[in-house]
Amino acid sequence: MVSRSYSNLLDLASGDNLSFGRVGKRLPRVMTVAGIISELDDENTNSVGSDVPSSVSQERMIIVGNQLPLRAHRRSDGDGGWYFSWDEDSLLLQLKDGLGEDVEVIYIGCLRENIDPSEQDDVAQTLLETFKCVPAFLSPDLFSKFYHGFCKQQLWPLFHYMLPLSPDLGGRFDRSLWQAYVSVNKIFADKVMEVINPDDDFVWVHDYHLMVLPTFLRKRFNRVKLGFFLHSPFPSSEIYRTLPVRDELLRALLNSDLIGFHTFDYARHFLSCCSRMLGLGYQSKRGYIGLEYYGRTVSIKILPVGIHMGQLKSVMHLPETESRTAELRDQFRGCTVLLGVDDMDIFKGISLKLLAMEQLLVQHPDCRGKVVLVQIANPARGRGRDVQEVQSETYSTAKRINETFGRPGYSPVVLIDTPLQFYERIAYYMIAECCLVTAVRDGMNLIPYEYIICRQGNEKLDETLQLDPSVPKKSMLVVSEFIGCSPSLSGAIRVNPWNIDAVAEAMDHALVVPESEKQLRHEKHYRYVSTHDVGYWAQSFLQDLERACRDHLRRRCWGIGFGLGFRVIALDPNFRKLSLDHIVSAYKRCRNRAILLDYDGTMMAPSVTDKTPNPEVIGFLNSLCRDPKNVVFLVSGRDKKTLTDWFSSCEKLGLAAEHGYFMR
Numbered sequence: 201m202v203s204r205s206y207s208n209l210l211d212l213a214s215g216d217n218l219s220f221g222r223v224g225k226r227l228p229r230v231m232t233v234a235g236i237i238s239e240l241d242d243e244n245t246n247s248v249g250s251d252v253p254s255s256v257s258q259e260r261m262i263i264v265g266n267q268l269p270l271r272a273h274r275r276s277d278g279d280g281g282w283y284f285s286w287d288e289d290s291l292l293l294q295l296k297d298g299l300g301e302d303v304e305v306i307y308i309g310c311l312r313e314n315i316d317p318s319e320q321d322d323v324a325q326t327l328l329e330t331f332k333c334v335p336a337f338l339s340p341d342l343f344s345k346f347y348h349g350f351c352k353q354q355l356w357p358l359f360h361y362m363l364p365l366s367p368d369l370g371g372r373f374d375r376s377l378w379q380a381y382v383s384v385n386k387i388f389a390d391k392v393m394e395v396i397n398p399d400d401d402f403v404w405v406h407d408y409h410l411m412v413l414p415t416f417l418r419k420r421f422n423r424v425k426l427g428f429f430l431h432s433p434f435p436s437s438e439i440y441r442t443l444p445v446r447d448e449l450l451r452a453l454l455n456s457d458l459i460g461f462h463t464f465d466y467a468r469h470f471l472s473c474c475s476r477m478l479g480l481g482y483q484s485k486r487g488y489i490g491l492e493y494y495g496r497t498v499s500i501k502i503l504p505v506g507i508h509m510g511q512l513k514s515v516m517h518l519p520e521t522e523s524r525t526a527e528l529r530d531q532f533r534g535c536t537v538l539l540g541v542d543d544m545d546i547f548k549g550i551s552l553k554l555l556a557m558e559q560l561l562v563q564h565p566d567c568r569g570k571v572v573l574v575q576i577a578n579p580a581r582g583r584g585r586d587v588q589e590v591q592s593e594t595y596s597t598a599k600r601i602n603e604t605f606g607r608p609g610y611s612p613v614v615l616i617d618t619p620l621q622f623y624e625r626i627a628y629y630m631i632a633e634c635c636l637v638t639a640v641r642d643g644m645n646l647i648p649y650e651y652i653i654c655r656q657g658n659e660k661l662d663e664t665l666q667l668d669p670s671v672p673k674k675s676m677l678v679v680s681e682f683i684g685c686s687p688s689l690s691g692a693i694r695v696n697p698w699n700i701d702a703v704a705e706a707m708d709h710a711l712v713v714p715e716s717e718k719q720l721r722h723e724k725h726y727r728y729v730s731t732h733d734v735g736y737w738a739q740s741f742l743q744d745l746e747r748a749c750r751d752h753l754r755r756r757c758w759g760i761g762f763g764l765g766f767r768v769i770a771l772d773p774n775f776r777k778l779s780l781d782h783i784v785s786a787y788k789r790c791r792n793r794a795i796l797l798d799y800d801g802t803m804m805a806p807s808v809t810d811k812t813p814n815p816e817v818i819g820f821l822n823s824l825c826r827d828p829k830n831v832v833f834l835v836s837g838r839d840k841k842t843l844t845d846w847f848s849s850c851e852k853l854g855l856a857a858e859h860g861y862f863m864r
C-alpha cells in the first residue's frame with residue numbers, strides 16, 4: 201500500500217529534471233535539490249550570457265510588456281533601414297520616472313512594425329545599444345495567432361466579462377491559439393534570459409498578454425524577483441472559471457512575487473478564483489495581502505496607475521496646443537461641449553453614450569442647439585467582426601441624431617474618427633465642460649485624469665480661453681461604474697452606462713450643477729490625480745516588490761511540476777527532510793513514544809476504492825501498539841462507528857474520530 205505522503209514524494213520526484221540542478225540520491229526523480237536558494241541557481245547564473253553589463257551597485261529593472269515603448273520609422277534617404285524614437289505616450293516609458301535615477305531600466309517587448317528577418321540582428325543591436333531595449337521578433341503568423349487570436353479574441357473579451365456564447369461574440373477557445381500564446385510567452389522568457397542578472401535584477405511583467413511568462417522565468421531562476429501588473433480588469437470568478445485554461449493562468453501568475461491590480465474588486469476576483477479553483481487561502485497582515493502558495497507568499501498589490509504629469513504639462517505648453525484651443529473655442533462658441541474620448545471597441549460603450557445624448561435632447565429640448573457631444577473615436581486595436589459592428593452602429597446613431605436634432609450650423613454629435621495628435625486632444629479637453637466615460641468595462645481608463653489636469657490649465661491657455669486666473673478652475677465628469685478609475689474619482693457622477701435614461705440625466709445634471717460645486721469637484725480630483733501619477737504608482741510597486749522578495753535568500757526551494765504546472769516549493773531554512781536513518785535511531789533511543797497516524801491518504805492510498813484496512817495494515821498497527829513504549833493514535837475525519845468497526849481488532853489503538861471530536 202502506498203500512502204499519500206509517500207505518493208506525494210513520488211510526485212515531487214516526477215518533475216522534469218532537465219535544467220534544475222542536481223539529482224537527489226534517495227529520490228532519483230526529484231528535479232531540484234533542496235538547499236539555500238543561493239546555491240540552487242549557481243549553474244543557471246553562470247550560464248546566462250548577460251549582454252548588458254550590470255554595475256555592482258546599481259539596481260536594474262527589466263520591464264517586459266507586449267510592446268516596446270518605441271516608434272519605428274523607415275528611413276527615406278534611399279538606403280532603407282530603420283530609425284527609432286521613444287514613444288512618449290507609452291506607460292512603460294513613463295513609469296521609469298518613478299523608479300529613481302539609480303535604477304537602470306531595460307525593456308523587453310515587440311515592435312509594432314514587422315522587421316524583416318534579414319534586418320533583425322542589426323535592429324536588435326541598435327535597440328540594445330541606444331535604448332536598452334531588447335526586441336522579441338515574432339513571425340507574422342505567430343504574432344497574429346498570439347495577439348489578434350488568443351489575446352484580442354479570447355482573453356481580452358473574457359476579461360471584460362464577455363462570454364463566447366456564439367461564434368460571433370468574442371472567440372471560442374482555440375487550443376492552437378493558446379499554444380501560440382504560450383510559445384510567445386516562452387520567447388519573451390528567452391529574451392529576459394539574454395539580459396538578466398538573476399541575483400540582482402527585478403523583473404516587472406505587464407498585462408494580460410504575458411500571463412504565463414512568470415512560470416517560464418521562475419523555472420529558470422527559482423529566486424527571480426518578479427512582479428506582474430494586470431492592466432485589464434480581472435473578471436468575477438463566475439466569468440473567469442469558464443476559461444478552459446483557467447488553472448494554468450492562475451498558477452502561472454502565482455509564480456510572481458507580487459501581483460498588481462488597479463482596483464480592490466479585480467484583486468478580490470483574483471483571490472476568489474485562487475480560493476475556488478485552487479483551494480488557496482489568503483491573509484491580510486498589516487495592510488498587505490498575501491497568498492500562501494507552496495510555502496511562498498505571493499503578495500497582492502492594489503494601486504491604480506496614474507498619468508505622466510510632466511509629459512501632459514509640456515504638451516499643454518506647446519504653441520500648437522494654444523492655437524488649436526483657440527480654433528476650437530471659436531468653432532464651438534455659444535455651445536456647451538460634452539466630450540468623449542474612446543477607442544472604437546466593443547467595451548467603450550460609445551453607442552450607449554450616443555443613445556444617452558439622443559435621450560438628453562428628447563428630454564431636455566432646451567439643450568437642442570446648445571449642447572454638443574464631441575466624440576473622439578480612436579481606431580480599435582482588435583480586428584474582430586464585433587469591432588465593425590460597433591463602428592457601423594456608432595456611425596448610424598450619430599447620423600440619426602444629427603438628422604433629427606441638427607440644423608444648419610449645429611450638429612449635436614461631432615464624431616472624430618481620424619487619429620488626433622495628443623495636443624489636439626488636449627485642446628478638446630480645454631474647451632469641454634464635461635467629460636463622459638461610459639465604457640461598459642475598462643481596466644482603468646486614464647481619460648478622466650488627463651481631462652482634469654488639462655482643465656487646470658496654464659497661463660497661456662487661460663488667456664486663450666479668457667479665464668480669470670483668480671477664479672478656481674472647474675471640471676465635471678460622468679463616469680461608468682464599471683471602469684477602474686471610477687473608485688478613485690469620488691467627485692464624478694457615476695452611472696450605469698446601460699441605463700440610458702440615467703446617463704442622460706447625469707449629463708444634464710453635470711451641466712446644471714452650480715459653478716461652485718464644479719470647482720469643488722475639480723479641486724478634489726486635481727489634488728488626487730496630480731499626486732498619484734504614474735511615477736508614484738511605479739515607485740510604490742517597486743517598493744512592494746522589494747518587500748515581497750526580501751526573504752528570497754532565506755528560503756530553501758524546490759522546483760516541481762511539468763510545463764505550466766511548474767511551481768516552487770519554498771521552505772523555512774530550519775525545515776529538514778526526515779531521514780529514515782534519523783527516525784530509526786531516534787525511535788530506538790526513545791523510552792516513550794507518542795505516534796499519531798493519519799488514515800486516509802496516509803495509510804490508505806487515495807486511489808483505492810475500498811478503504812477498509814487490510815490485514816497488513818491491521819498487522820502493522822498491532823505490532824506498533826504491542827510495544828509498551830508506544831502510545832498510538834489514529835486521527836481521522838471519519839465517524840466513530842466506521843473507525844470502531846474497522847479497528848475493533850486493534851484493542852490498544854487509540855482512535856480520534858471526526859478530527860478528535862470523539863476519542864477512544
Ligand SMILES: O=P(O)(O)OC[C@H]1O[C@H](O[C@H]2O[C@H](CO)[C@@H](O)[C@H](O)[C@H]2O)[C@H](O)[C@@H](O)[C@@H]1O
Nearest residue numbers: 291351431432505543581582642643644645646
Ligand atoms: O490593445 P492591447 O494592445 O491588447 O493593449 C491593451 C490596452 O492597453 C492599454 O490599456 C490598458 O492599460 C491602461 C493603463 O493601465 C488602462 O487604462 C486600460 O484600461 C487598459 O486596458 C492601452 O492604453 C490601450 O490602448 C490598450 O488597448
